[in-house]
Amino acid sequence: MKLLPFLTAFALALPALAAESVITLNLDPSPEFPRNSEGSFATLASGRILFIYSQFYGGAADESPARLVRIHSDDGGRTWTQPETVVENTAGNNVMSVSLLRLASGKLAIFYCLKNSWIDCRPHMSVSTDEGETWSEPKLIQQAPGYFVLNNDRVIQTSKGRLIVPLAFHRSRGSDPHSSKSWDSRAITTWLHSDDEGETWTEAASWWAMPVRSNSGLQEPGVVELADGSLLSWSRTDQDGQWGFRSTDGGHTWSPPEPTEMKSPNGPASIKRLPGSDDLLALYNDHSGQFPFPPNKRNPLVAAISSDGGKTWPLRKAVEDDPEGLYHYTAIHFTDDAILLAYCAGDSKVGALNRLRIRRISLDWLIRG
Numbered sequence: 001m002k003l004l005p006f007l008t009a010f011a012l013a014l015p016a017l018a019a020e021s022v023i024t025l026n027l028d029p030s031p032e033f034p035r036n037s038e039g040s041f042a043t044l045a046s047g048r049i050l051f052i053y054s055q056f057y058g059g060a061a062d063e064s065p066a067r068l069v070r071i072h073s074d075d076g077g078r079t080w081t082q083p084e085t086v087v088e089n090t091a092g093n094n095v096m097s098v099s100l101l102r103l104a105s106g107k108l109a110i111f112y113c114l115k116n117s118w119i120d121c122r123p124h125m126s127v128s129t130d131e132g133e134t135w136s137e138p139k140l141i142q143q144a145p146g147y148f149v150l151n152n153d154r155v156i157q158t159s160k161g162r163l164i165v166p167l168a169f170h171r172s173r174g175s176d177p178h179s180s181k182s183w184d185s186r187a188i189t190t191w192l193h194s195d196d197e198g199e200t201w202t203e204a205a206s207w208w209a210m211p212v213r214s215n216s217g218l219q220e221p222g223v224v225e226l227a228d229g230s231l232l233s234w235s236r237t238d239q240d241g242q243w244g245f246r247s248t249d250g251g252h253t254w255s256p257p258e259p260t261e262m263k264s265p266n267g268p269a270s271i272k273r274l275p276g277s278d279d280l281l282a283l284y285n286d287h288s289g290q291f292p293f294p295p296n297k298r299n300p301l302v303a304a305i306s307s308d309g310g311k312t313w314p315l316r317k318a319v320e321d322d323p324e325g326l327y328h329y330t331a332i333h334f335t336d337d338a339i340l341l342a343y344c345a346g347d348s349k350v351g352a353l354n355r356l357r358i359r360r361i362s363l364d365w366l367i368r369g
Helices: 005-013 363-368
Strands: 021-027 035-043 049-056 066-073 084-087 094-102 108-117 120-128 147-149 163-170 188-194 219-225 231-236 241-247 258-263 270-273 280-284 301-306 315-320 326-334 339-346 356-361
Touching: 035 326, 035 339, 035 356, 049 094, 049 339, 084 108, 163 231, 188 219, 188 231, 219 270, 270 326, 280 326, 280 339, 301 326, 301 363, 356 363
Parallel strands: 035 094, 066 094, 120 147
Antiparallel strands: 021 356, 035 049, 049 066, 066 084, 094 108, 108 120, 147 163, 163 188, 163 219, 219 231, 231 241, 241 258, 270 280, 280 301, 301 315, 326 339, 339 356
16 A cells, blocks of 8 residues: 555654554444434543534434533543533424534634524534533524534634634425425535634635535535645535535635545545644545445445545545445544544444444554555
């Protein structure tokens, strides 16, 4: 396997580290909590790793009741505590889909969707000045009415201090808030940005719809800052892959959507910059043919690395490839010596979204093949 320049140097510097890819937590569904799903990590000042995720009760559907709960690890993600409630359900349906972010000011921010109905879902933000022990009153950050999806582990703060929130807007096809027929699956991708750490928000000048016939539109977007300060955003589609956008003005305007090299089913991808590197790490369901895959299923889960700003992904390795599995909504977090991945690891027995898995992998495992 050919290594990229940064990774070659990294591998040579770590000859004594054992390569590992270990499941450190499986949160299986139960009668009390039929779905444990998508979440986000943060490292606290003490070194403790915090993970907050969506805990569903009374059902496992996207509109079922859910709250946000926290667990933590004091040994680098190897063991985890029992869950405790962080944000109780105050919505008509649920609160879910959390992003945690350490702000440049030192505060810890939490973003999540408050879902009231099939025509009302909008992102909220709170901040903590005591390392997540208490949180400010949640603030609505999208003032326009409607159904706006903010995926888990998606919000970033750029090197210039701007917060970027990528959103998928689903227009209403009807007025009945309790009917799924009122919801249009064909999403439009849009972005919010803030230069004062969330006090005020501006909608990007660009928004994009799918330029070809599609039942998905541009769903569940993400965003990452590249080494040159430009931004890469992407959305899942039903067009056999992720479609991408680029911005050179801090996320205020975006290029039209184009197909990327990430061939995949209609499922989400996650991308982050490797610490101290120009390289990108992506987790997605690779359907390029490099790995066996069941058509139209979110399988396998593959880690890929790009050294050219997401144009190509030459280094890839399967993280999960059980043909019965379904793997999606991955949160990525970097520790001093490993990468933590949290994702839905479902199957036909437990359901696609109902089992939450945390895996600890070493970068050495990823690059040595």
